[in-house]
Amino acid sequence: MDQSPIKQGKSNVFNAARLSVAPMMDWTDRHCRYLHRLMSRRALLYTEMVTAPALVQGGALHLLRFNEAEHPVALQLGGSDPQELALAAKMAADEGYDEVNLNVGCPSDRVQSGCFGAVLMERPQLVADCVAAMQDKCDVEVTVKCRIGVDDQIPEDVLPDFLQKVSAKGVNRFAIHARKAWLQGLSPKENRDIPPLNYDLVLQMKKDFSHLHISVNGGIDSLDQAESFLAQGLDGVMIGRAAYHTPSAILLEADRRIFGDSRQTTPEAVVYAMLPYIEQHLSEGGKLHQITRHMLGLFAGQSGARAWRRHLSENAHRADAGPEVVEAALGHVTFAKAVQ
The missing domain is CATH 1.20.120.1460 (Four Helix Bundle (Hemerythrin (Met), subunit A))
Known part of the structure; x- marks a missing residue:
């Protein structure tokens, strides 16, 4: 069985984002990613979120460990200090990651207390400053994973403003979880299920920001859904829990159906x-x-x-x-x- 990864340049990572496995805390560690790579040669894989302070202040370099077979693989960072994130992004690039992703979507209490994750949806200019600093320090693509809004924000107002301000700093690729995050009143688990999905808004963002690569995330549990979103004009689909709990149904067919690669395994x-x-x-x-x-x-x-x-x-x-x-x-x- 030939499971050698595809040699990645920037354009190939861009193509790999047609289907990606979402970063999931406690799940998408290096062992999980190695398994997933055996199942799909093409899909883009993400690490769990790693906080910039853990790398820069704590020296937790073991958190950057990955197997070369995992390419294309992206490191997701959490943080809100531009210079600290810039140093962490450089560490990721030096380690050999194909992409560095900034988390603007996680709703956990720990993330809120550290002023990063979904709470940053309320601070688009700070996010813009962060990604600008990251890009100055590293030579791999910097991307953003976000929500459509938080708490009482009106997504139709805040999401276009967020995309405009952040993309103005050079970010060309966004993964959008099509739910609000309720920072008060819902647990992180509830935030993955209770806020209603608004796929139409994500599709509208692709129409309004046609120059951006936009992936949709949230509630997607089949390749049929993924193919439907791609057919409607989205550039990518990010699948989380379904790819973890039923990986064969998602990843074994992904290369053929999403990427046109005839190689398949069992x-x-x-x-x-x-x-x-x-x-x-x-x-x-x-x-x-x-x-x-x-x-x-x-x-x-x-x-x-x-x-x-x-x-x-x-x-x-x-x-x-x-x-x-x-x-x-x-x-x-x-x-x-x-x-x-």
């Missing part, structure tokens, strides 16, 4: 391709469950999926757990398909 082949990676991780002192927790949804909707999940969940945490646990779990799937 969940079983992906499992076998993960085994050397698992062995390497264990040899470095890692634990099996740090990887297999991202693999639970590989067979979602298929025969044997429940037995696969159960076996990994019950055995991957053992101190001596190794690749044989994964192979045994795969045996449950193979058996279920054989007796189908």
Whole structure:
């Protein structure tokens, strides 16, 4: 199975953004991204959000670690201090990331207290200052992921103003989560579901800012939806939870349907391709469950999926757990398909 990544220049990263896997805290770590890359050679992958203070003040360089096979891969940064973000962006570029993305969408309490994330929707000029400083310091593309507004803001008013001010500083690519964020009264989890989706506004922004590359995010759970948005003129689609929980339904078909790439693989082949990676991780002192927790949804909707999940969940945490646990779990799937 040839899963070598596509060599990326700026234009290819731009093309990869036709379909991307959203940055998700506690989920899209380097092990998750390696798995996803085995499933799609083309889709753009994002890290979890990394705060600029953690890198610049805390020296947490381990947060930048990634496998070369992950390309094209983008680092998402959180912060609101232009100079600190600029230094963090340079660190990301020096590390080899293909893109640096500024988080203007996360609604968590921790993000609000640090004056970054979705609260920055109220401070478009500060965001503009941040991206300008970042671009001055790094030689890879700087992008922005945002909401359509927060709290009592009127999205139809604030989103065009936000895009105008930030794009004036040279940002050409935006991923827009088509929901407001309610910073008061809703939890981060509720903010992913309760505020209504306004896809029409995102589509209108593409018409009004035709020169910008605009991706839509939020509530998208199928490639059918992704293809529909692309057909309506959007430049990209960013999928989050569906790509994580049902990766085979999203990523195994993505290269063919979204990018016109005929190469394709199977969940079983992906499992076998993960085994050397698992062995390497264990040899470095890692634990099996740090990887297999991202693999639970590989067979979602298929025969044997429940037995696969159960076996990994019950055995991957053992101190001596190794690749044989994964192979045994795969045996449950193979058996279920054989007796189908």
